[in-house]
Amino acid sequence: MFEAEVNGGLIFNQFPKLMTLSSRSGTTDSEFIVKFARSYKGDDNITADQQFFRNFRNGAVDVEAFIAFFGLNNEDRINFIHEDLGKSKPGGWLVFRSIVLGMKRHLSDTKELEVYWHFLIAHAEVEREFYDTSDETQINQYLKDWLAIDEINLEKKTVGEFTRYIVNMVMYWAALFEFFIELYFQSKDACNFASILPKLVQTRGAERLSFTTEQFLEGVKERYSSINKGSPKVSWEHLFKEIIRKQILDPDLETRVESHSLSHVAPDTRAIKKRFQRWRDGDLISLPDARMYLAILFASYEDTQNHFQIDAVVFINLFTHIQKELLKAKMPPEGIVGAFSDYSDIKNLVVNRYEIFANTGKLRSQTVST
Template sequence: MIHEQYNLGFIFNQLPNLLAKGMNCFTSESDLLVKLARELRQDHSITHDKSIFRKIRNSEANDELTNELVEFLDFNGKMIPTTPIKEIDFKTVGAWFLVDSMVNGFKANRQYRSETRNNYFDFIHAHCELEQTLISELLHHKDVTQINSNLQNWLLTKITFPEPSVEERASYVSNLTMYVCALIELGLEALSETDVNSILNKVLPRHEITKQGLLIHSSEILLEKIKAAWAKDYYGKEKISWEQLYRDILTAQAKDEALINKYPKYAEIDVIDPDTKAIKKRFQRWRAGDLFTLEDFRVYLAILRLPYKDSKQNLGLECYFLVNIFTYVQSDLIKNGIHPRDIADLFSRYPEYKDLVNSRFNEFKLSGVLTP
């Protein structure tokens, strides 16, 4: 039901898909709508068995079903503000429309009003205007070679349309991912009004010949950082074994009353000699590229430092969201035949994109104009 056109773009190409992978909080479109319905209607008895969601799963999308869904979700009374761009030709709609609508919603919320935040929202809106302009020009001139210069200007990406090579496609995908993630990190800094504090600079993938040429995903780098920090802070050591980390996590779970109240199975953990086989398999999957969920982070990682009952308020999507996006794209590039060494080289440029976004933002604050 979500029109594929909402994934189109140059800088924001496939952005809704990337954001969905990053959040990793729903398994399908119908699952997303079920969870959205529960929140909007404040009714957690709503299940996937409801007829409207069965129709969606069966791909029975049509205008009648769309109207039924809008009415059921009560969007008429709770619709997010749409883009302020006027006179929109539907042919020029892309991912930018969803981004602009979201930004406009933030701007309408007094909680997010400050000079820094307004500058950031205007900066993103300028990107949305740019995206619409680029799409309009492509539709008008019908010259796909325009894409080459546009992507070179805005994403520092060399690509040759209409027939880009596999390597050029990989470069484009990784570069737009890094640029968008840098925009999101900038937003997190603006919303919290803090200095630059990039988690992604610390979890860039690497290629290790000693591991049979395998790529070490960003997810595994994050876990390594967590283990190293725990070794330093708790043991006063440079490193500890994975086995020791697993035992410490299990011990923390077994002693957390709020966690046990929600998941009684954790009361059965033997704190003297815990069985680490299951948690080891879970970590192996993450280290191999599986994506995190917020609940994963609360139960298996934050539990070392935060009681389960406190982590819901103290942790947000930012603790794993961007790492998931990096990991997902890295895994996808591997599936498409890109060598792990090349993937590591591509993502090693993230600091460059972080600096590029910050530089453009600083210039935008002075001039009010988005420039390459």
């Protein structure tokens, strides 16, 4: 089953599955794969109802079908994918590299981005090469080198060992995305995952884990307060009313707002309040909802279509999903917070590796300095 095969890996372990889940918020619509297909093929009419995506969700897509659908066998630049699979084990690296190549076709506007695409592709090549030349006895050292884990022994199968591995892995993906956003917008303020890491908070005298989704919503409220400096600190109730007001005034949303909310005097905020509470409690945020309920505070609905900053929600969902799974695995909340606290170190690792790659054309594993 191709879907199972392409979810294997070490740096990209479960990459397609986790990213698709984080994009679709647990629904049956594989938004992540559909969005990639639209971008890669330049066709906004592609929908999840097409036979390829139905087959993918049902596990009926093999290597040949994947290559045929995306036209990879017709691309001279990436002809090697089909050849590589004759000797390499498929894994998350395959989908990761395909996505990067698709983005490279449309977004190579600057010298920095052109170099960055090759930097990302080099990560996929590292994973493919490990499959081809190494064995299971080298896995721990490989993960230590590439994911900055001081000590790891996955053979122990403890929650602690698993936590360090999976958290560092998804934080590395997020850091790659955050650095891309910085290069794309030429600003270090365009994305900041360090500000939405999980925290321990006090609620009614008891300590609990505040998921990344909750920290993100707090950040949205704080940002909206900062751009309304002439008003007192914005309350949640005021924020909900502002969301309804902006939805009503937006020509692309006015017909989608629930009828009971269409009062300019005293809008009914109960439905939005419940929605936000579910998100605070760890429900994932769909990309359409992120545009309709969050980004609408800062820009029109139309202006946020195909906007890469909206895609940051995928990683917010990813972090929260991992946090929820670790809680189910009986990882103490303080252990989860501690594991995610190393995000800035992971981000610095990505930046350092990129700088070395930009200067040498080589991707280095253990690197803090040149």
